[in-house]
Amino acid sequence: MNKKPSDTQMLDASLPAADEKRLLRVLRGERQQPPPIWLMRQAGRYLAEYRTVRAEAGSFLDLCYNPELACEVTLQPIRRFGFDAAILFSDILVIPHALGQKLWFEEGRGPRLEPLQGAGDLAALDPGRIEERLQPVFATLGLLQKSLPAETTLIGFAGAPWTVASYMIEGGSSRDFLKSKRWAYSDPEGFARLIGLLVEATAGYLIAQVEAGAEVLQIFDSWSGVWPEPEFRRWCLAPQREIVRRVKAAHPQVPIIVFPRGAGPLYVAVAEEVGADALSLDTTVPLDWAARHLQPKVAVQGNLDPALLLVGGAAQDAAVDRILKQLGQGRFIFNLGHGIDKHTPPEHVARLMERVRAQHSTPV
Numbered sequence: 487m488n489k490k491p492s493d494t495q496m497l498d499a500s501l502p503a504a505d506e507k508r509l510l511r512v513l514r515g516e517r518q519q520p521p522p523i524w525l526m527r528q529a530g531r532y533l534a535e536y537r538t539v540r541a542e543a544g545s546f547l548d549l550c551y552n553p554e555l556a557c558e559v560t561l562q563p564i565r566r567f568g569f570d571a572a573i574l575f576s577d578i579l580v581i582p583h584a585l586g587q588k589l590w591f592e593e594g595r596g597p598r599l600e601p602l603q604g605a606g607d608l609a610a611l612d613p614g615r616i617e618e619r620l621q622p623v624f625a626t627l628g629l630l631q632k633s634l635p636a637e638t639t640l641i642g643f644a645g646a647p648w649t650v651a652s653y654m655i656e657g658g659s660s661r662d663f664l665k666s667k668r669w670a671y672s673d674p675e676g677f678a679r680l681i682g683l684l685v686e687a688t689a690g691y692l693i694a695q696v697e698a699g700a701e702v703l704q705i706f707d708s709w710s711g712v713w714p715e716p717e718f719r720r721w722c723l724a725p726q727r728e729i730v731r732r733v734k735a736a737h738p739q740v741p742i743i744v745f746p747r748g749a750g751p752l753y754v755a756v757a758e759e760v761g762a763d764a765l766s767l768d769t770t771v772p773l774d775w776a777a778r779h780l781q782p783k784v785a786v787q788g789n790l791d792p793a794l795l796l797v798g799g800a801a802q803d804a805a806v807d808r809i810l811k812q813l814g815q816g817r818f819i820f821n822l823g824h825g826i827d828k829h830t831p832p833e834h835v836a837r838l839m840e841r842v843r844a845q846h847s848t849p850v
């Protein structure tokens with residue numbers, strides 16, 4: 487049999503124009519084969535080169551606020567694996583930090599904040615200085631815009647109001663979210679003020695990210711799966727919709743990906759009501775259901791279990807193939823169902839890339 491040019495060569499021959507990167511094409515409604523790929527938390531401690539820069543930077547927050555180093559760690563996984571997108575290196579908790587809440591990261595314990603006790607504490611938060619305080623983040627985006635390969639899409643991001651509020655109230659990560667829920671159920675008006683303040687801050691922050699160079703935005707609602715339906719609609723879906731509305735009013739062309747982790751059947755409501763261009767699927771979403779009920783309405787992204795990347799080999803390959811088979815027929819971006827684990831061997835990520843990119847170009 488004659489040797490065909492490799493898929494990579496064929497892609498090179500028809501490299502999209504700067505405004506037609508493969509990830510952007512999917513977000514504008516076009517299927518791509520092979521699908522574009524990036525991974526949530528693709529920059530991080532599983533990479534030795536990240537650990538080196540992190541040690542040089544000082545604290546995690548020092549790294550987030552150092553444009554040169556934040557740019558460098560954003561680029562590391564692009565250099566190593568050639569992902570289709572780079573996600574800004576920062577954290578969802580820079581918003582509470584910029585509002586004036588005390589924030590620090592403890593090794594092995596994750597983020598810590600001085601917790602808000604109730605609506606009385608809202609007066610201490612100052613939404614007026616967010617853009618000024620987050621200048622280093624915008625500077626990072628500017629550097630990235632200049633340094634990324636022409637085919638790589640630059641993704642900016644923020645946490646959704648509920649997920650960010652939960653860290654602000656719990657003082658860090660939580661198992662049961664009882665302090666936040668107690669506040670929301672006992673004082674819904676006061677809680678709505680906190681959510682409203684975060685909608686305002688987050689929409690402004692995302693708009694400024696677009697102006698600084700972000701081409702796509704992702705909104706992480708990592709803890710949206712803990713509410714009953716009415717509260718999911720009020721504290722997760724409605725704030726997401728309002729942020730999307732405000733960002734699109736300022737920048738109608740910017741695609742937005744929403745990650746309502748754990749939303750289950752309410753993923754359909756998010757697809758229909760939020761106005762996002764794509765939804766990121768967590769690991770539990772059934773793929774035939776997603777292909778039937780979500781993909782006709784929005785592009786989808788996800789949902790490989792990050793734990794498979796710890797294992798690698800045939801188990802990883804089989805899971806990758808299943809996802810490609812079930813979602814690859816429509817608008818699809820390959821990604822994980824949640825962030826990559828810090829114990830992931832980088833060789834397993836390289837194997838994943840090879841397998842996804844080996845997908846032959848087939849007609850729709």
Ligand SMILES: Cc1c2[nH]c(c1CCC(=O)O)Cc1[nH]c(c(CCC(=O)O)c1C)Cc1[nH]c(c(CCC(=O)O)c1C)Cc1[nH]c(c(C)c1CCC(=O)O)C2
Nearest residue numbers: 526527528529530546573574575576577578596706708825
């Ligand atoms: C909930 C949440 C946070 N941060 C984020 C979320 C939403 C996504 C999710 O659900 O995972 C989002 C986030 N955090 C980070 C990024 C950078 C971009 C990327 O994806 O590569 C992004 C997009 C870097 C980070 N954010 C953090 C690290 C590790 C810190 C370090 O290097 O010491 C990184 C690379 C710290 C962080 N930040 C947060 C936690 C709970 C932790 C501790 C977890 C851990 O230690 O692994 C809050």
